[in-house]
Amino acid sequence: MKIKSKLIIYIIVTIMFMACTDNHNENTITHSNVNLINEKVDSLIKIMTLKEKIGQMNQYNGFWDVTGPVPNGGDAQKKYEHLKNGLVGSMLTVRGTKAVRAVQKIVVEESRLGIPLIIGFDVIHGYKTLSPIPLAEAASWDLEAIKKSAQVAAAEASASGINWTFAPMVDISRDARWGRVMEGSGEDPFLGSKIAAARVKGFQGDDLSAVNTIAACAKHFAAYGFSEAGKEYNTVDIGSSTLHNIALPPFKAAVDANVKTLMNAFNEYDGVPATGNKYLLRDILKDKWNFKGFVISDWASIKELVVWGYAKDNKDAAKMAALAGSDMDMESHIYISELEQLVKDGVISETIIDDAVSRILTVKFELGLFDDPYRYCDETREKEIVNNPKHLDAVLDMAKKSIVLLKNENQLLPLKKEGQNIALIGALANEKNSPLGSWRIASKDNTAVSVLEGMQNYKNNNLVYKKGANVFIGDVQFVNEIEINTTDKSEFKDAITVAKKADVVVMVLGEHGFQSGEARSRTNIDLPGVQQELLEAVYKVNKNIVLVLNNGRPLSINWADKHIPAILETWQLGTQAGNAVAQVLYGDYNPSGKLPMTFPRNVGQIPIYYNHKNTGRPVKDEGNPNLVFWSHYSDVENTPLYPFGYGLSYTTFEYDNLILNKKVFDIDEDVHISVNITNAGKVAGKEVAQLYIRDLVASITRPVKELKGFELIELQAGETKTVHFILNKDRLGFYNNQGEFIIEPGDFDVFVGGRSDKTLNTHFELK
Numbered sequence: 088m089k090i091k092s093k094l095i096i097y098i099i100v101t102i103m104f105m106a107c108t109d110n111h112n113e114n115t116i117t118h119s120n121v122n123l124i125n126e127k128v129d130s131l132i133k134i135m136t137l138k139e140k141i142g143q144m145n146q147y148n149g150f151w152d153v154t155g156p157v158p159n160g161g162d163a164q165k166k167y168e169h170l171k172n173g174l175v176g177s178m179l180t181v182r183g184t185k186a187v188r189a190v191q192k193i194v195v196e197e198s199r200l201g202i203p204l205i206i207g208f209d210v211i212h213g214y215k216t217l218s219p220i221p222l223a224e225a226a227s228w229d230l231e232a233i234k235k236s237a238q239v240a241a242a243e244a245s246a247s248g249i250n251w252t253f254a255p256m257v258d259i260s261r262d263a264r265w266g267r268v269m270e271g272s273g274e275d276p277f278l279g280s281k282i283a284a285a286r287v288k289g290f291q292g293d294d295l296s297a298v299n300t301i302a303a304c305a306k307h308f309a310a311y312g313f314s315e316a317g318k319e320y321n322t323v324d325i326g327s328s329t330l331h332n333i334a335l336p337p338f339k340a341a342v343d344a345n346v347k348t349l350m351n352a353f354n355e356y357d358g359v360p361a362t363g364n365k366y367l368l369r370d371i372l373k374d375k376w377n378f379k380g381f382v383i384s385d386w387a388s389i390k391e392l393v394v395w396g397y398a399k400d401n402k403d404a405a406k407m408a409a410l411a412g413s414d415m416d417m418e419s420h421i422y423i424s425e426l427e428q429l430v431k432d433g434v435i436s437e438t439i440i441d442d443a444v445s446r447i448l449t450v451k452f453e454l455g456l457f458d459d460p461y462r463y464c465d466e467t468r469e470k471e472i473v474n475n476p477k478h479l480d481a482v483l484d485m486a487k488k489s490i491v492l493l494k495n496e497n498q499l500l501p502l503k504k505e506g507q508n509i510a511l512i513g514a515l516a517n518e519k520n521s522p523l524g525s526w527r528i529a530s531k532d533n534t535a536v537s538v539l540e541g542m543q544n545y546k547n548n549n550l551v552y553k554k555g556a557n558v559f560i561g562d563v564q565f566v567n568e569i570e571i572n573t574t575d576k577s578e579f580k581d582a583i584t585v586a587k588k589a590d591v592v593v594m595v596l597g598e599h600g601f602q603s604g605e606a607r608s609r610t611n612i613d614l615p616g617v618q619q620e621l622l623e624a625v626y627k628v629n630k631n632i633v634l635v636l637n638n639g640r641p642l643s644i645n646w647a648d649k650h651i652p653a654i655l656e657t658w659q660l661g662t663q664a665g666n667a668v669a670q671v672l673y674g675d676y677n678p679s680g681k682l683p684m685t686f687p688r689n690v691g692q693i694p695i696y697y698n699h700k701n702t703g704r705p706v707k708d709e710g711n712p713n714l715v716f717w718s719h720y721s722d723v724e725n726t727p728l729y730p731f732g733y734g735l736s737y738t739t740f741e742y743d744n745l746i747l748n749k750k751v752f753d754i755d756e757d758v759h760i761s762v763n764i765t766n767a768g769k770v771a772g773k774e775v776a777q778l779y780i781r782d783l784v785a786s787i788t789r790p791v792k793e794l795k796g797f798e799l800i801e802l803q804a805g806e807t808k809t810v811h812f813i814l815n816k817d818r819l820g821f822y823n824n825q826g827e828f829i830i831e832p833g834d835f836d837v838f839v840g841g842r843s844d845k846t847l848n849t850h851f852e853l854k
């Protein structure tokens with residue numbers, strides 16, 4: 088007779104747990120949840136076989152229609168057998184309460200110990216109802232809104248059986264060619280750290296065992312965003328200073344925010360692939376930062392240690408990864424095939440396995456999976472929460488906050504609400520799929536509100552739509568762009584005809600949602616296809632153009648910046664994209680986004696970022712006859728097209744009265760800074776006040792500017808507010824090349840403003 092294995096666990100673990108707490112001196116027992124869980128985990132590990140423990144370290148992708156017949160033969164049958172035998176700890180990409188219940192049932196009822204699975208999924212910017220892509224959300228600089236967006240995603244995903252997301256991606260990147268910049272928070276470690284913490288808190292909430300929260304996963308540890316030349320899966324070659332001061336801080340912030348898991352990365356650091364990198368995983372993450380959660384590999388990245396030439400075969404790869412601190416194997420299938428023998432041969436100590444398993448089990452206990460493995464599988468809740476109309480309001484709010492106004496000559500925007508002939512042009516204006524981005528596994532295709540639909544809500548204008556040109560013809564989802572036809576100009580003439588008659592032309596141009604994301608690196612970041620030609624052709628007949636950009640990365644739009652009077656950066660804004668764009672175009676929402684990533688003048692300037700070093704030759708030496716020998720290009724200026732932190736509003740803000748409380752500070756003292764900001768325009772608006780510093784002389788050269796604070800404020804027309812910032816040790820110090828955080832006395836410049844390149848400046852000394 089089959090006894091429900093769940094029962095066995097509860098009985099054995101509880102008896103053992105009581106036995107071990109009995110032995111404790113009363114004073115040493117703390118009855119916090121943490122200790123209770125630790126004791127339960129220890130008790131459970133004691134009754135697990137080595138094979139079962141290794142099973143917990145094994146994650147498989149969803150592999151058959153779990154509500155249908157069981158697989159017969161091949162890889163699917165192997166996975167099914169492994170589930171039954173307790174050799175799988177987690178599955179990814181299984182979704183929906185029915186499917187999750189079905190796989191959970193196999194392990195709970197058929198495996199010896201019935202340890203529930205943790206169910207992972209890429210909930211990147213929403214589950215079914217989609218928020219803007221993460222890079223867009225970062226442009227809001229609105230931490231509360233970003234947290235809320237993650238909460239909505241967690242609510243929908245958890246209602247659909249999922250209890251673990253592979254997000255947030257906290258990789259800093261300075262390279263717009265890299266397709267995955269859309270998934271992160273841009274180029275800055277300070278902003279990136281704040282957003283990392285906000286997202287972790289949004290997904291995990293205050294109580295991980297609540298049914299509407301899920302475990303988060305900060306990825307990809309570490310330095311994946313520095314892929315050489317922006318080419319996907321490429322090597323990374325950065326120095327220690329960049330690793331510690333730029334790449335690692337957002338991960339540290341996620342760990343400090345109690346993130347439960349981290350994912351390692353496809354890249355190498357200093358010649359050692361991240362998946363087998365003991366320095367990163369054990370020395371820094373688990374020892375120095377005291378991270379108590381678990382580390383999952385990226386997809387097949389353990390097996391890829393062989394391809395890298397770092398391990399000689401699968402066995403060697405399993406050894407390297409486990410010793411380095413990769414606790415769970417995503418789809419390499421080699422922990423399950425190799426680790427047992429490695430332990431039996433004494434190559435890996437069982438304590439390494441126990442440590443990994445106890446980390447994994449701890450998260451499962453924290454999620455409440457041992458109390459009820461089906462707690463995320465409530466069909467009534469699924470029906471009520473997934474696609475709940477309230478979530479549409481939340482993602483619309485986030486979408487509006489993510490929009491950045493890049494240019495607005497002669498106040499062409501906002502558009503007048505009546506009596507206007509408006510020509511709307513561009514394939515992306517009529518897109519219901521592209522705004523969903525490339526990470527939208529659970530959501531239905533073509534479910535975004537298009538810009539055309541959004542603008543049609545403003546009924547007192549005469550709106551005419553023409554496509555003009557395709558972004559591409561074919562399927563960009565899994566095909567390279569070079570295989571796709573984008574040369575057709577046959578519909579230009581229709582666009583030109585309507586543009587001629589229009590008071591204002593709104594052109595929605597840019598990248599399709601599938602042109603950025605994983606494995607979508609590009610060497611050319613101009614407007615794809617013939618869209619630039621279309622823009623120029625329309626401009627010839629009507630100069631009153633509002634360019635609405637759709638894109639998952641900074642684009643190079645030099646020509647547009649020179650000629651087009653109004654430019655609105657709208658990224659890929661998710662389910663409510665078109666409504667958000669229309670409300671901003673018509674002034675029902677005053678844009679307040681600021682760029683989280685520098686826009687270059689052309690692709691050759693990349694990597695270009697605001698927090699660069701000064702170099703030994705930063706400026707032209709006017710007194711020197713050899714005028715060319717300074718750090719610059721001879722064909723384009725050094726400045727970017729739009730700097731980090733840049734973004735306009737329908738009003739204007741004036742900064743004055745930048746004051747420090749003193750001019751000389753002891754090294755332990757806080758520096759208090761205040762500045763007055765006035766809304767000098769005619770409408771209310773929001774402004775992101777930004778604080779930067781420069782450490783003028785240090786034992787390791789410091790950037791010319793570093794963001795160290797920001798404040799999002801709202802001001803009525805004519806209103807003035809004083810904003811206060813505090814600089815403390817944490818913000819004034821930096822990491823040396825040994826990864827130690829140090830603070831050095833000396834002179835500091837302080838800059839405050841609404842963009843990184845135009846600020847009020849002052850100065851202080853640290854003694």
Ligand code: NOJ
Nearest residue numbers: 179209253306385386605
């Ligand atoms: C590979 C990606 O790099 C990672 O971010 C993602 O979470 C996994 N695939 C699972 O889909």
